[in-house]
Amino acid sequence: MAVKNDFKRILVVRTDRIGDVVLTTPVLKALRDNYPKSHIAMMVAPQAAELVEGNPYSDEVIVYDKNKGHKGFLGFWKFVLGLKKKKFDLAIVLHTKRKTNIITFLADIPRRIGYCDTKFGFLLTDKIKDTRSLGLKHEVEYCLDILRHMGMKVKDAAPYVALNKDALAWARNFLQEAGIKKEDRLACIHPGASCVSKRWLKERFIVLANKLVEEYGLKVILVADGTDMVIADEIAKNTRYPVINAAGKTSLSQLAALLKHCSIFISNDSGPVHIASSVGTPVISLFGRNQAGLSPVRWGPVGKRDKYVHREVGCSVCLAHNCKIGFDCLKAITVEDVLKAVDDILKA
Known part of the structure; x- marks a missing residue:
């Protein structure tokens, strides 16, 4: 599949543990290499926000706090509506959960790509067969494979955490x-x-x-x-x-x-x-x-x-x-x- 050059606002979704988020950071660099002028944001849980703040390949960190600020029905919808206003045109869902698939769907993000499993994977527009449980390659490569599936070139697979002053x-x-x-x-x-x-x-x-x-x-x-x-x-x-x-x-x-x-x-x-x-x-x-x-x-x-x-x-x-x-x-x-x-x- 050839890379499409019309993605102006890209959302990377990874709301699980801190180590998993670090292993996702090569995706940010690869996206920046392929879409140098696009706005790239990363959606994370509160505990991982520090690890992606200051990342030179990302323009924005969006914190989804399911236990406090976005807890319950009203908190959930507040977050969805806020995300919808940002008008992302591509969501890359790197850790498939019911809520992340529902959120990106309700936020009207037209392209939503990720591994399709039983956690509402049917809501994705681009469904990739989920073989991660076989553990045949590293998690970094599983993440980057989503970009490769879209035809993007990947030059660097090294995780990166910015060190602030x-x-x-x-x-x-x-x-x-x-x-x-x-x-x-x-x-x-x-x-x-x-x-x-x-x-x-x-x-x-x-x-x-x-x-x-x-x-x-x-x-x-x-x-x-x-x-x-x-x-x-x-x-x-x-x-x-x-x-x-x-x-x-x-x-x-x-x-x-x-x-x-x-x-x-x-x-x-x-x-x-x-x-x-x-x-x-x-x-x-x-x-x-x-x-x-x-x-x-x-x-x-x-x-x-x-x-x-x-x-x-x-x-x-x-x-x-x-x-x-x-x-x-x-x-x-x-x-x-x-x-x-x-x-x-x-x-x-």
Whole structure:
């Protein structure tokens, strides 16, 4: 299908988790390359807005807040009518949900393209067969495939998060107050994740932190938010060496700026993995589950120096928090496995 040159106002829709939104950012650049004079906007949930603000390939960030400002029937219609007034002529729906398909339909956006599934996919004008659950390629490529389906050329698949001046200044001040010198090398550890089935053992993070200090001379920073702050606090209390505990102290833009200062980032499968990768910090991501569509093939970090660690334990279907075998996939990952990946990155 040839590219049509009459799209003047383009809306990119991705209202799910922060890591997923980061993996969508190559779409913005590809759209800008193909439509340099068009108005390009991105519709996101409130928690992800910081990650696309300041993106040079986007003109506008539209926040859809289903839990507060746009909650309920009246809030929903307020948002739809506001979106309708913006007169978009193309909507690229990258994460198909009932509400996003309904919203773009009711907003009278004439072209609506995305993966067609059972979540009101029939409302799309351009329906692409949804094979993402097979996990045959990375999520970035699944997103870009929608543009390719329209005949657009894609030159760059690298995720991008802009670093703003205030966040960079905050990170410098934070590290200075923590006693970090210019010559110090930093390792950042993120022990949290959205599900217990993604969280590596806390005790092994403690051993890992000690090894990073003893064997590599690194200064260790911990980051986490929400309920995972408790895990970070326990790691900080039980390491043999002082660590910088930044858990609960950063916004997403500040986290991105802090990660930019780090020599390496070690994390469970989670959103911060993709933030780190997008600012050029080498990543080691720890993966338990390997089910098609959930595996590192689709969700692993994408930087040139990034690595993931996974050990197969024979599961074909992941039961997540209902695991019947005690999360053997996570237990199978040893500290030595992670240190080998650290070696591969820092000694390359």
